[in-house]
Amino acid sequence: MPTLTFWYDFASTYSFLAAEAVDDAAAVAGVEVTWRPFLLGPIFAGQGYTTSPFNLYPAKGRHMWRDLARLAARLGYPAIVRPDPFPANGLLAARVATALADTDRPAFSRAVFRAEFVGGADIADRSVMARLLTALCHDAEAVLARAASDEVKASLRAATAAAEQRGIFGAPSFTAADGELFWGSDRLADALAFAQGQRWGLPA
Amino acid sequence: MPTLTFWYDFASTYSFLAAEAVDDAAAVAGVEVTWRPFLLGPIFAGQGYTTSPFNLYPAKGRHMWRDLARLAARLGYPAIVRPDPFPANGLLAARVATALADTDRPAFSRAVFRAEFVGGADIADRSVMARLLTALCHDAEAVLARAASDEVKASLRAATAAAEQRGIFGAPSFTAADGELFWGSDRLADALAFAQGQRWGLPA
Structure with a gap:
């Protein structure tokens, strides 16, 4: 089965849109998606950004919200x-998502994005995480304890390093098995087509 | 007839894609498009950029070209x-496009983008402009003289100021009659739908 990796940051608005769409679109395309949370903050810091570009550039921010x-x-x-x-601050949510089994990560991640961008919840709040985990039938305290472990912290740092190593500079991003990079929720369809083997006649 | 303004900069890669698509898509949608060249340079400078963000942020630039x-x-x-x-440097091309009649601007602008991004021509070169104008049956020397006039220079400066005043921070952009702003060639379909009156149930 063709594969695609979906890289997302819980603070990212367009990652929310991609998280809503990716599994349904991938099922139609017959592509298996790996959900990979990472932290955009360190990558932005490496680009010299002190906060989101949507804050640094007010006109860009106004357009994004609209x-x-x-x-x-x-x-x-x-x-x-x-x-x-x-x-x-998506650090806690990203650690919790990392702590979960691969099969449990998508539903939890969608719940986080919805709580944040529809429900207005503070995703940095441990009790919000506990509520979302409980609603998905997880043992919230056990998952939160695992999320605070050195192993999970190191795993999330490794995901962020892997994202940067793949040329990722924003979220959401998608990478195909050969490393081909697609940035933005607008590129989901192209990324799935590429994963299926579509090359559009591109020079090799 | 519904209207839409298409704001473009001749140095902008995604403006090229939009310039190729906008008139056909607008004809299907029954929307009348006004082509408005402007200069992104002064707007970028106001954001603190010293060159294109695609140069300032190499990972972003690599993705864009791919x-x-x-x-x-x-x-x-x-x-x-x-x-x-x-x-x-799109200054000369933007002045020439500004100097042309509204009805002649789209074909000339598409010719500039194709010469630049397909033909590899230097659009800052006066002889390139003359060649493109001649191929479109214009009196090249007369148009180039008009392009160098104070009136045309002022008109282009006014277009750039108008773009900034409308909240434009990148190219291509589209604005509807009421000022609604859409950024990026990916938003052409949404911009046309908005121009047609589509509001998607947005809060008023």
């Missing part, structure tokens, strides 16, 4: 809530 | 040539 509202409306989603502060 | 090649291949375009230097 664009997100339009896309959410078009897709029939509930109204988007802006996290306060933005970007949210 | 993404452009993929999109061009998918659309059946000839292989993309990277202008050298990138970004090209």
